[in-house]
Amino acid sequence: MYEHPDQSWRSQPTRMSTGTTTLLGARLREYVELRKLRQVLVIAHGGEPTLHGASAIDEFFGALRASMNGSNCRLSLGMQTNGTLVTPDIVDVLRRHGAVAGVSLDGPQNVNDVFRVTKSGQGSYESVMAGVTLLAAASPGGSVFGGYLSVANPDIPPVRAFEFFESLNAPAADFLLPDFNHDTYPYSKWPTGTFGAWLAELFDIWITSGSRMDIRTLSCVMRLILGGKYGYDSLGPKSRGLLVIETDGAYHAVDSLKSAYEGVTDIGKCLESHPIASAEGHPLVLALSDKSSAASTSCLDCSVWEVCGGGYLPHRFSASSGFNHESVYCQDLKHLIGHVASYLRGQGLPATAIRPVTTGGTR
Numbered sequence: 001m002y003e004h005p006d007q008s009w010r011s012q013p014t015r016m017s018t019g020t021t022t023l024l025g026a027r028l029r030e031y032v033e034l035r036k037l038r039q040v041l042v043i044a045h046g047g048e049p050t051l052h053g054a055s056a057i058d059e060f061f062g063a064l065r066a067s068m069n070g071s072n073c074r075l076s077l078g079m080q081t082n083g084t085l086v087t088p089d090i091v092d093v094l095r096r097h098g099a100v101a102g103v104s105l106d107g108p109q110n111v112n113d114v115f116r117v118t119k120s121g122q123g124s125y126e127s128v129m130a131g132v133t134l135l136a137a138a139s140p141g142g143s144v145f146g147g148y149l150s151v152a153n154p155d156i157p158p159v160r161a162f163e164f165f166e167s168l169n170a171p172a173a174d175f176l177l178p179d180f181n182h183d184t185y186p187y188s189k190w191p192t193g194t195f196g197a198w199l200a201e202l203f204d205i206w207i208t209s210g211s212r213m214d215i216r217t218l219s220c221v222m223r224l225i226l227g228g229k230y231g232y233d234s235l236g237p238k239s240r241g242l243l244v245i246e247t248d249g250a251y252h253a254v255d256s257l258k259s260a261y262e263g264v265t266d267i268g269k270c271l272e273s274h275p276i277a278s279a280e281g282h283p284l285v286l287a288l289s290d291k292s293s294a295a296s297t298s299c300l301d302c303s304v305w306e307v308c309g310g311g312y313l314p315h316r317f318s319a320s321s322g323f324n325h326e327s328v329y330c331q332d333l334k335h336l337i338g339h340v341a342s343y344l345r346g347q348g349l350p351a352t353a354i355r356p357v358t359t360g361g362t363r
């Protein structure tokens with residue numbers, strides 16, 4: 001986020017004030033009652049939430065829990081962290097609030113330490129692992145470790161990436177497609193189709209391994225091919241919806257859109273001025289929950305639309321025509337979806353259980 005074209009983080013407070021947190025709790029309560037929601041998930045994201053220490057995280061989660069007292073809606077809490085500053089006190093706060101932490105890790109030490117470095121330039125791998133050990137400790141009170149978030153990297157063979165995360169006994173790991181768009185994709189380094197082939201090979205390794213580790217991208221593709229209705233922000237024509245609340249209380253669209261241009265995520269409303277429901281209809285917010293609202297014609301006509309959903313919105317951007325494109329990973333997604341569909345067809349499931357996914361181009 002800090003290196004994307006949108007540099008609006010520079011004008012944000014480094015943490016959410018107590019007053020803004022209280023207002024967030026009130027707006028959240030108002031929203032879940034309006035929409036009669038049974039569950040809502042709030043993830044403390046950064047930046048790096050652990051920079052603020054255990055008591056600030058405790059205060060943040062505590063205010064949100066208090067706002068839901070007596071509500072029929074279940075509040076799930078999470079935190080995305082780089083893992084380097086996790087302390088026993090932070091783990092204790094997460095346990096008390098029933099929160100789960102996901103940890104960002106790029107892979108084995110020699111890979112992770114290329115980009116993930118501390119302020120002094122040292123690789124962060126060892127301190128990440130120390131943090132994960134604390135989060136995943138089984139006692140007292142059980143693990144609060146949710147799994148790893150990684151970025152797909154074709155420079156690492158899929159078998160090596162899989163075996164690495166599997167060796168860490170992770171309950172889950174995901175491999176996100178890098179946030180390139182039509183203007184920034186490095187075609188000379190990774191020709192079109194590189195990521196699709198990489199993910200398809202990862203799928204074969206994972207599915208035949210009997211691993212208990214969930215890989216969200218792959219399990220989601222399977223679920224959608226088998227008729228699932230909801231994907232998440234990167235896959236499927238519908239997701240449960242996502243809104244970012246910045247530290248100053250402003251509503252923003254998903255932060256990875258900051259890879260497009262300055263100010264792209266700001267929707268011009270905030271906790272103080274508007275209820276959360278007023279942000280639902282903004283085109284860049286709606287484009288993640290109901291992907292058909294902003295999909296290109298070629299995506300809406302595509303044979304794998306019900307699984308792909310046009311790919312991730314930031315991957316569709318080009319300066320010349322905005323988001324009205326298929327994903328820059330279009331061929332990769334088609335390849336992966338076709339590959340997984342072939343596997344499922346070979347499992348003896350009734351034909352009606354599998355969406356009629358073909359990958360021979362558009363219908």
Ligand code: SF4
Nearest residue numbers: 299302308310327330
């Ligand atoms: S595979 Fe390509 S054309 Fe089809 S929905 Fe996905 S991005 Fe759009």
